[in-house]
Amino acid sequence: MNRREFAKLGVMAGALGLSGIPLGITRAAGQTKGGTLNTIIQPEPPILVTALNQQQPTLTLGGKIYESLLRYDFDLKPLPGLAQSWEVSPDKLTYTFKLFPNITFHDGTPLTSEDVVFSVTKILMENHARARNTFSRVAKAEAPDPLTVVFTLKTPFAPFLTAFDCTTAPIVPKHIYEGTDYRKNPANAKAIGSGPFKLKEWVRGSHVHLVRHEGYYRPGEPYLDEIIYRVIPDSASRSVALEQGTVQLTQWTDVELFEVPRLSKLPNLTMTTKGYEFFAPHTWLEFNTRIAPMNDKRFRQAVMHAIDRKALLNRIYFGLGKVATGPVSSKTKFYEKNVKNYDFSPDKAKALLDEMGLKPGPDGKRVSIPFLVPPYGETHQRTSEFLRQSLARVGIDLQLQGIDVAGWADKFSNWDFSTTTTTVYQFGDPALGVSRSYVSSNIRKGILFSNTCGYNNPEVDRLFEEAAVATSDDKRQEAYSALQKIMVEEVPVAWLLEIDYPNFMDKRLKNVVTTAIGVHDTFGTVSFG
Amino acid sequence: MRALALSVTGNRGVAIAIAIAQWVARFVAVVLVIATFNFVLVHAAPGDPAQVMAGQSGSADEQMLAQLRAEYGLDKPYPVQLAIYLKRIVTLDLGYSYRQQRSVLSLIAERLPATLLLTCSAFLLSLAAGVSLGTLAGVRAGKWSDTALTIVSLLLYAMPVFWLGLMLVLLFSVKLDWLPAFGYVSIGVPMTPLQRIGDIAAHMVLPVVSLGAVLMAIYARLMRSAIIDVAHQDFIKTARAKGLKRGQIIMRHMLRNAVLPVVTVAGMQAGTLVGGSVVIETVFAWPGLGRLTFDSVLQRDYPLMLGIFLVMSVIVILLNFVTDTIYRIVDPRVSLRAAA
Secondary structure, three states: OOHHHHHHHHHHHHHHHHOOOOOOOHHHOOOOOOOEEEEEOOOOOOOOOOOOOOOHHHHHHHOOOOOOOEEEOOOOOEEEOOEEEEEEOOOOOEEEEEEOOOOEOOOOOEOOHHHHHHHHHHHHHHHOHHHHHHHOOEEEEEEEEOOEEEEEEOOOOHHHHHHOOOOOOOOOOHHHHOOOOHHHOHHHHOOOOOOOEEEEEEEOOOEEEEEEOOOOOOOOOOOOOEEEEEOOOOHHHHHHHHHHOOOOEEOOOOOOHHHHHHHHOOOOEEEEOOOOOOOOOEEEEEEOOOOOOOOOHHHHHHHHHHOOHHHHHHHHOOOOEEEOOOOOOOOOOOOOOOOOOOOOOHHHHHHHHHHHOOOOOOOOOOEEEEEEOOOOOHHHHHHHHHHHHHHHOOOEEEEEEOOOHHHHHHHHHOOOOOEEEEEEOOOOOHHHHOHHHOOHHHOOOOOOOOOOOOOOOHHHHHHHHHHHHOOOHHHHHHHHHHHHHHHHHHOOEEEEEEEOOOEEEEOOEEOOOOOOOHHHOOOOOOEEO | OHHHOOOOOOOHHHHHHHHHHHHHHHHHHHHHHHHHHHHHHHHHOOOOHHHHHHHHHOOOOHHHHHHHHHHOOOOOOHHHHHHHHHHHHHOOOOOEEOOOOEEHHHHHHHHHHHHHHHHHHHHHHHHHHHHHHHHHHHHOOOOHHHHHHHHHHHHHHHOOHHHHHHHHHHHHHHHOOOOOOOOOOOOOOOOOHHHHHHHHHHHHHHHHHHHHHHHHHHHHHHHHHHHHHHHOOHHHHHHHHOOOOHHHHHHHHHHHHHOHHHHHHHHHHHHHHHHOOHHHHHHOOOOOHHHHHHHHHHOOOHHHHHHHHHHHHHHHHHHHHHHHHHHHHHOOOOOHHHHO
16 A cells, blocks of 8 residues: 555545444433334344244344233243233133233234134144143133133143243234245244334344334333344454443343453443343253263262362353252252252262272373364353363363354264253243253154253153142142252263353343343333433 | 467457357356255255254254254255256256245345445455555565565464454444444434445445455565566566666556466455455454355255355356456467467
8 A cells, every 4th residue: 555545545534433423322311211222133033933933032032023921020920911810720721811902913903812822722833842842731722702812731731821921932913824834924024923012124134123013002112212133243343332332232142251241340331140030041061871981870970070160150151150059940940959969079070980990091081082062152162171171180081072053963962972061941940941851751862952861760750740740839849859859869961050141231221131031021111211 | 377378370250159158168067066066065064954943942843853854855865955956056046045034046135235345345455555565565675665565464464354353443443433343334323325325434444454454465465576576577677778767667567567466366366255254244243245154054054055155156257257358458468268
């Protein structure tokens, strides 16, 4: 570049800088109504219809567009959603919901009990694996009048009332979907729901623009005029966007955990880890228990003793979370805290390995085990390295293997692995999110989030079943406590942490996280100031 | 280059017709071979789109996987899938991305303008800057200005492009707040068309400079060595002996002869321009084709991957043709037959 060119460039850059168009929403300051919330969506969802696609970003964004019958407080107690009240029959077989009057879809059509019945029995049953698990227990669903829905179950299913959040049971318009090929319906591009926000524009690779649904049934809601979800693929750029105020809210892994301490100090931001109680992400080191030495209980116990999980929490996760004590998260119902405790003790680990006959070789290694590094970002990479170092100290040589998402999912679900780490959501109830990883009836090759470790204990199977159909909470607690004690002794997987994800938000923002599904909820009452 | 210099003999019109026919036949054959090769390569990677979706949903069952696989046509044997795919290509149908619920052609068409805007600007900037800086350094070989330019271009050449991008963001967006850090346009701000152009231009500066800097370094280094090489040729001595001015010698005699290697490399680079830069597009959240490609690979979106690969290969072949044509303009000694 010569001097003339350089000078020209300088003038250009200067001019652009001065004429820079203001970004962000500062003009919304001090208002309780109106304003634009800018936030992040990553990775970009493929479609926005949550009944057809349940990837996490789809659910985050779709929660504003599609609502369900209930919401849940932080203790997972049901609150009114589209349903203003509900009743459960004494035999726990009949559930009757009364809808709010005057609910409309974004196209102006009224939402009635017919739409609820259609959503639950048709479109969700066909396209939503998690909903299918619950709603396949429905014997009949009826709509006696436009505001009443009655579900009759085949047999009691205790967590039935936990399955009506907007990520599990979004209500879609029957008049648009009935009799069509749901996945190919051209209306999918318009994403017509009944939530407080409707889709205005989606520029692929750039942003999704939502605006208020004027006909929303809750008076005064939504408070915001618009929400803009920006697609920002690079994590460093996402942090910059938050720092600069270009976005006023981040969720899940938008911000890498190692950025959290720095960003927490910024004066214009607050941080909360609430709003993930429903998901209760549980991270563990998974063993393929079909293969030696992982098939030996003592080996798995040794691994539990060999990992300093407190250090893992503090160093890699920057204290965001808790050490997991067993299969059920302390945030989920029916958690049992009186279980065997695995303290950090390399000596105990070595003793267990010695007892098994896994003696150290001349190089100090007892055994070499491949480990699939989960391809979900920097934190998982660092966790893998932490585990390798921890286990190396007791003579277990973990060989890390890098792989992409498709490869990881393929190998993991087809049992073509020895060890890996995985994070599994609990969905509010052990019968919904915990049993699937351990009951022998769910050992299904090729299916992710099934019983991939191959754990098989008839007594545990029986207790899980008993707890799922029990009609009183005391009975359920009894069964869950019993099975947690057995499982913690047997260590089918090495539970590491209950993870808290940080939500960073502009200090002016109110009511962002008010329920157990946090940022996935409707945002009807979110406001600036 | 001189090896290519053959003289044209015989009837020129016939020669051109034959050359074009040969070229078209070769083009079709190459495209079909590439398409087959792409197909095999893409399906050799472990995992499939259904598994990826399951992994991102937090739950899955057999029905979901079977549904998705049937949708993608993955339930058929590979040879059948390949035959279907080749048949589609022949009818110029790129297929449908079930993951994105859009036709592959519309997805590519939507992203291509943003990519071309970014890469062509960076390309032109880097060519202009690289050729001038390289010439400048070449004619002053050994002097301090040459050393300085060489060091700068070496540094830029060695610098990872994402790091350069992030540093520019830190300086110009975070510290100075002069330029937007990412995106291609301000969202949700009402603007007149003129303001919009200015806004897009402001968003372009950092990604274009980051991408262009690395390319510039390559061209500058090539140009410098070519200039030094040409400067010692006999015809330059002749030009000097007959009393031409220094500026004339550089512009007319040295530059034109020295620019050929740059054209060669730029021609090869031009192919990658269409593909976009995954790294730059990711760092600057630029909604281009590079990111679409990268995402489609990670998501095993086969129809989209194959579509993008095919479009890119066609464009690369066409660009090679353009490069050959430019050769002939720059250096008349390169004949049609040799270049075709």
